[in-house]
Amino acid sequence: MPEVSIVLVEPLYEGNVGFTARVMKNFGFTRLVLVNPCKLGDDAIMRASHARDVLDNARRMTTVAEVYREFDFVVATTGEVSKSVCTPMRMPYYSPAEVREIVADIDGTVAILFGRENWGLANEELKRANLICTIPTSDVYPILNLSHAVGILCYELANLPRGEYPIAGPVQMDALYEHIDAFLDRIDHPDFKRENTMILIRRLIGRTKLTIREASTLHGLMRRTEWQMENREQTSYKGEI
Amino acid sequence: MPEVSIVLVEPLYEGNVGFTARVMKNFGFTRLVLVNPCKLGDDAIMRASHARDVLDNARRMTTVAEVYREFDFVVATTGEVSKSVCTPMRMPYYSPAEVREIVADIDGTVAILFGRENWGLANEELKRANLICTIPTSDVYPILNLSHAVGILCYELANLPRGEYPIAGPVQMDALYEHIDAFLDRIDHPDFKRENTMILIRRLIGRTKLTIREASTLHGLMRRTEWQMENREQTSYKGEI
Known part of the structure; x- marks a missing residue:
């Protein structure tokens, strides 16, 4: 998996920066880049919660050009709204799940760019992006909060292994179905x-x-039922003898 | 597409309720249920932004039991943390993408339950859930903000295809579980x-x-088994008399 950084371009509200740090860490991402951000104070720290380290270690850049100079592959995110003003600039666009497929194969550094809360990314800032990503949203209210958009990208890109519990394999399943079939005979x-x-x-x-x-457990319940039937039959035979 | 409601159980912070309303509307969901929530004021309204209608139309319930009485299919979400204390209560668990696959076929009402910010859902509240959902997160900091968790579920569940066959509703399911419980007594x-x-x-x-x-069919198989047990007992009694 490539090294992925989240880049916020001129975020306006420190609370969103804090929430971004938190949701990044929730999905295992720690590299935050802030391009010319608002002042960060108590609200950012409070919302970052236990991701204070991500916030503190955020790199500062002054222009988006620096991002393009530094990273091997840049994904720019745009809202459904800006997508609709579509020139080739914002087309074609990919869903987060598609971005995940593409980014997975990259051997290099990747930056995901998120624009300002009020008007996103300028065409100048999008122009050199390798890929445009749009989160599919409702036409009725397409504008996601910045940290929610970051959260969804991080969720898709995380590819975190899921906890494991042992699933019954074919041998166990066959044994179970045989037992059920025998049980049906029995009744x-x-x-x-x-x-x-x-x-x-x-x-x-x-x-x-x-x-x-x-x-x-299913085997156990059937065995218990069989035992009850057996037991009652034996009692029955004894009575008859 | 099944009718999906988002249920927040005793949310503690109004800001999270507002953000939840917003991110729901972003993905086309409008049915919010609040079980015994905190007081909602300006902060909730501000964060709901253009989803003020979702907030205003939120239904109030006083206990989780009401949710189970009303909805056909209930998904309970738990964090990676509570999952690790694993009893059958919180196992097996499904990822949001898997929940989407399962929910997609349901022809009925679906509720997704989210617990309190500090300690989630109680075992009593989880017990009757059809499905347990856990968003895969990093071990380092697994605790998602409530509204981010809602956002990820809504993102996954958006654009579900329509359900096709009638699933058993709460009344039928209760009758089935009662029968099973009585059957366990019987054996x-x-x-x-x-x-x-x-x-x-x-x-x-x-x-x-x-x-x-x-x-x-499950009722039928249990009745048949019961009949067999009954019948053999009667034979037995006759033998003894």
């Missing part, structure tokens, strides 16, 4: 319904991505 | 295991988006 489930019922059960359990623990 | 399932087993079953069946037909 005299009619043959003419059997195939459809087994298909319904396979569809139903199949889409759960059953965990190993859950599979074993 | 002398031990009391000390009962709560965990019922939670595991709710998690498992909950995430299947059970159709009405499937629910009725």
Whole structure:
């Protein structure tokens, strides 16, 4: 994965800068670049919360030209609104998920540019971008808060491994379906319904991505039921003898 | 597209409620439910910005139980932190992208639950959820701001295709879980295991988006098993008399 920096161009509100630092750190990003930002005070620090280090270590630049000089690959973000004023300047544009696919293969440094809260990025600032990214939004109210836009890009780019829990494999699933089929025999489930019922059960359990623990609980419940039936039968036979 | 509502459970900071309204509207969602929220004043209105209508039209509820009574399918969100204290209560969990896949097929009302800023959702509030969702975050600083978490879910859930088959609603699901609980009694399932087993079953069946037909097949299989047990018992009694 390439080294990704988040670049805020002339942010106007320090609270947004703080929230940006926080949401970056939430997704494992620590490189923040501030181009000619507003003054940062208590509000930025408060909203950065435990990402104070990201805020403190933010690099300062004075123009967007510096960003283009330094980074190997620059993605510029634009809102749905500015996209609609579209010249080739802001076209074609990619969704965050598409940007992720493209950026994943890059061997170099990547900067994601976010414009000012009120009017975004100027054409001059967009011109040299390798890629234009637009987060798909509602026509009714397309203007995202700056830190929410950063959060969505970071979420997509994070590619963080998801926690693992063991899913039941084919051997375990086959054993479970065999047990269920045997159980249906045990309760005299009619043959003419059997195939459809087994298909319904396979569809139903199949889409759960059953965990190993859950599979074993299902076996356990069937065994307990079988034992109850068995036990009662034996009592019954004893009574008859 | 199913009707998706965002539910904030006892939010503590009005600013987060305002930002939530805004980011919802950015992605085309307008149904906000507030369960016993903090007082909403100027800060909420300011951060809602042009989503003042979403804020003003927010429904109020007093307990999470009302949410479960009303919605067909409930997704509960938990942080990476609470996930690590893992009992069946918070397992297995799905990423927002996976939740989107599952929710896409639902023909019914969907609620996405978000807990308090400081300690999330209580086990009591999670217990009946159909699905647990965790946004994958960095171990270094996993705690997302509430409105950023909402934003990421809304981003993923936007533009869902329409549902196609009728899923079992809360009344049908309650009847099914009652039947299962009674069935566990019937097979002398031990009391000390009962709560965990019922939670595991709710998690498992909950995430299947059970159709009405499937629910009725499950009832049928349990009734057949019960009948078999009953019948064998009667035989047994006859034998003893």
